[in-house]
Amino acid sequence: MEPTLHTSGLGKNYGDFAALADLNLSVSAGEVFGFLGPNGAGKTTAIRLLMNEIRATSGTASILGMDVHRDSLALRHRIGYLPSELALYPNMTGADLIHFFANLRGGVDARYVEQLGERLNVQMAKKIGDLSSGNRQKIGIIQAFMNKPEFVILDEPSAGLDPLVQRELQGLIREIADAGGAVFLSSHTLSEVQRVADRVGIIRSGKLIALETIASLRGKSIRKIELELSSGPEESVFEGIAGIRSLLIEGNRVFISYEGTMEKLLAAVMSKCHPLDISTNEADLEEVFLTYYHDESV
Amino acid sequence: MYVHNLYSRARTVALGVMGLSVMFAFGMVVYRDVDMSLFDDLPESLMSMFGLTPGEDVASLAYNAIFSTYGALVLGGMAIMIGVGAVAGRERDGTIGILLANPVSRIRLVVESTLALITLYAASALVLLGVGLLTPAVLDVSISGLSVWGFIVQLVIGTIFYGFLALAIGARTGKAHAAIGISSGILILSFLGAGVMPLISGWEEVARIFPWYYISDGDPLRNGVNVGAIAILLGACALLFLAALVGFSRRDLRQRSVNIRILDRLRANHLTARLGERVAGRTLVSKIWVKTLSEFQTMTLFVSFLMCGLMGVMMGPIYAYMQPNMAQLGESFPPEMLAFFGGGDLGTPEGFFQLETFGLMAPIAIMVITISIGAKSIAGEENNRTLGILLANPISRSYLLTQKLIALLIWGFVVAFATFAGVATANLISSLGMDYLNILAICVNLLLLGYLFGALAFFMGAAFGRVGLAAGVSAGVAVVLQVASSMAEISGGWWQKFTPFYWYNGTDPLNNGFTLAGIVILALAAILVLTTSYPAFNRRDLTNG
Incomplete structure (x- = not known):
């Protein structure tokens, strides 16, 4: 099946400066793709290329089988877009803005817009300039989803949103993917992407440096594990288990830093000891990301 | 600080x-x-x-x-x-x-x-x-x-x-x-x-x-x-x-x-909400050109009122009051000095209006409107960082340009028409005896002059995306050409016919009526600049605010 988003060698130069270089990506139908990178990495440049706001220096990109530049107009009927640092018309009310954009789209399902407003708890009658940034963001989210798009591009969508609304947004994102659409979610914070994305790409200094599923990233992460055993174990019990980064035994308590899936570790422990209790923190992807973000040569 | x-x-x-x-x-x-x-x-x-x-x-x-x-x-x-x-x-x-x-x-x-x-x-x-x-x-x-x-x-x-x-x-x-x-x-x-x-x-x-x-x-x-x-x-x-x-x-x-405009208060009050909604609400967001009109309505209506009332209707009685002195004056006023204020023979109502209304005020008034709308059409959306989300809708860049252009053309027309209505009314109530067709002629020239500099601002905004640059360059070019035109008036400079101000009032339309060449030259120049805006905007990258 043809991917929903496909880019091939996509690049954008400003003079000698490569804001984006040789981006090769595919996002399939039903997938939520997280696009991660530190500030200024080139995420927004990539999105502006996809939206035909700027033109590629090299390479091509297509969405839903249509070229983002040549077929831009037809394409925009079928996609939704929420820009970063959203700016709207301050003198319009939320309702006016939605009507304005709906008119430009040749009309949208008014009942669906109403539902979106209720789910996000939006103040539609107030002037946008009088809204808090979070409430303004909600209006932006409605306009991105109101045409029931097959592909949605969201650039830092959680900015200013409270946790309840963030969860509602994640619901909206999942619904698009579950209905066979795809979502391109750009962010510089992992927690936003981790909960909802199937796969992530990490970009730094204009270059894609990693492309992984969330599951495999979790496999790469380091867990801190604490075991309470019936009696103090010998160190030899843990010898030969790949992935143990550090080990500390205090009486019948064992503290382990462990990288990899839990299967091997648990098998080894169960075969040689009698565990009374086991506690582990959530896989800390943050550390993995920090190593990617960190300014090293790639 | x-x-x-x-x-x-x-x-x-x-x-x-x-x-x-x-x-x-x-x-x-x-x-x-x-x-x-x-x-x-x-x-x-x-x-x-x-x-x-x-x-x-x-x-x-x-x-x-x-x-x-x-x-x-x-x-x-x-x-x-x-x-x-x-x-x-x-x-x-x-x-x-x-x-x-x-x-x-x-x-x-x-x-x-x-x-x-x-x-x-x-x-x-x-x-x-x-x-x-x-x-x-x-x-x-x-x-x-x-x-x-x-x-x-x-x-x-x-x-x-x-x-x-x-x-x-x-x-x-x-x-x-x-x-x-x-x-x-x-x-x-x-x-x-x-x-x-x-x-x-x-x-x-x-x-x-x-x-x-x-x-x-x-x-x-x-x-x-x-x-x-x-x-x-x-x-x-x-x-x-x-x-x-x-x-x-x-x-x-x-x-x-x-x-918070009066219309917003009408909308907020439940008694007048329906009326307010009709005037201020959904109608104004039905099309881009309607929304653009609403953004400039206060400014345009204020300028039109000024031109119609103060510089139009009221000038009739003022001239009638001063006429005895004016008539005395005859030809004695040095044309060199008048040229700087837009020329005109003060002994006649045509000359008086040429100097007072059409010399500087009318071009300034119409350009304030057309240059403002022109400069903000694309560059304003870009500077406010709303252009990206606007163009995320399924509309082409050319469509957006045309929509904005419609608003510019309409409000420019309103200012020129208000000026015509004001001067024509003054002519009527004070029995000044000017030819209405000639008043119309100078107002048509005024409109085309306004369109030309509005078009320049429109082009600059579409091509470079900066409001200050677009408005500044257009206004600057207008001032330089106006000064050049009045210098040519004094010294008979060869460049006179190359300035749009000559084709606006240099042929003295209040006395001589329509000049086809002037209309054609001003209109063609405006159309040329406007047409160039399309490829300029379509080909470039949008700026990021």
Whole structure:
């Protein structure tokens, strides 16, 4: 099946400066793709290329089988877009803005817009300039989803949103993917992407440096594990288990830093000891990301 | 903060003062070659209209014509912008909260902003004084018996008053738009009031209620500084400064604010909600061109009202009242001087309207509208960072351009039509006997002139995405071409027919009616510039705000 988003060698130069270089990506139908990178990495440049706001220096990109530049107009009927640092018309009310954009789209399902407003708890009658940034963001989210798009591009969508609304947004994102659409979610914070994305790409200094599923990233992460055993174990019990980064035994308590899936570790422990209790923190992807973000040569 | 205030405004003030200096030098060059004995025959009422006094000489003509009118308007306008920027402008931009989060008291904010305004105007006074003394020395024009020093001091203090006015209104209300609107309204009103009242017998003293009166009260150019006038102006400034301090200290700060229009209040009230919704709500967002019209409606209707009422209808009775003096005047008024104000034979109603309404005011009025809309059409959306989300909708860039263009064409037409309606009404009620077709002819030319410079701003905005650049270049080109056109009028320069202003009123349409060549040239030029906007916008990358 043809991917929903496909880019091939996509690049954008400003003079000698490569804001984006040789981006090769595919996002399939039903997938939520997280696009991660530190500030200024080139995420927004990539999105502006996809939206035909700027033109590629090299390479091509297509969405839903249509070229983002040549077929831009037809394409925009079928996609939704929420820009970063959203700016709207301050003198319009939320309702006016939605009507304005709906008119430009040749009309949208008014009942669906109403539902979106209720789910996000939006103040539609107030002037946008009088809204808090979070409430303004909600209006932006409605306009991105109101045409029931097959592909949605969201650039830092959680900015200013409270946790309840963030969860509602994640619901909206999942619904698009579950209905066979795809979502391109750009962010510089992992927690936003981790909960909802199937796969992530990490970009730094204009270059894609990693492309992984969330599951495999979790496999790469380091867990801190604490075991309470019936009696103090010998160190030899843990010898030969790949992935143990550090080990500390205090009486019948064992503290382990462990990288990899839990299967091997648990098998080894169960075969040689009698565990009374086991506690582990959530896989800390943050550390993995920090190593990617960190300014090293790639 | 004082330094920050100073730096952020210095460039604007420097540009304004430089422009005035150049105009002054140019004016003096032109007037030097004019036979001044002609002025001896001028009726007093007419002279006072130009701010002239009997026994005028080259030097005082230049000082009065350039500094007292253009100069005072420019200085007053800049003072208003600086005064508003001190408090209300920062509230509009949303920067006041973070500024006052520093250990800076509100009083200090007002005091240091005011000090910056005073410093800038003191510096401007010094520069203008230098230019005012140096130019006649270089051109070998005598200024004996003139107090340039007193004249400039009174001018600068008389115009800084409007800065204090804007400061006080802005500091008390926190509304930048209101402060700009009210202050410039008072400036224009007092400019007209102080000029017209002395002409009406029995009403001369009423002129004293207008602050503008004190700029030239006591003829400071001849008699030196008028201490009484200075005391009144400084006293008024001090009171406004106190009002700003008290008003700002006592109120809540505003968030980044939005305009609440009357229509918004109608919509909010449940009794009038349906009416309000019809006028202000969904209809206005049905199409991009309708929304653009609504964004410029207040400004356009204000300018149209000004052109129709003040510069149109009211000019009829004023001319009728002054006609006995005008007729006397005959041909004696030097055309060289009139050329600078747009030309025209003052002995006839056609010449009077050519000079008063169509010379400078009408082109300025229509260009304010067309250049504003043109410059903001694309670049405004880009600078406000709304263009990206607007173009995320399924509309092409060309469609957006055309929609914005429709609004420009409609509002330009409204200003030109209001001018026509005003002058035609004046013609009717005061029985001036001008040909209506000829009035229509000059208004059609006016419309095309407005379209041409609007088109230039439209192109610049579409091609480069910066409002300031688009508006500045268009207005700058207009001023240069207007000056070039009036210079050609005086010296018969070969370049005359290359300036659009020649095709606007150089063929004297009020007397000669339509000139096909003029219409074709102006229209073709506008169409050419507009057409170029499309590829320019379609091919480029959007800027990111």
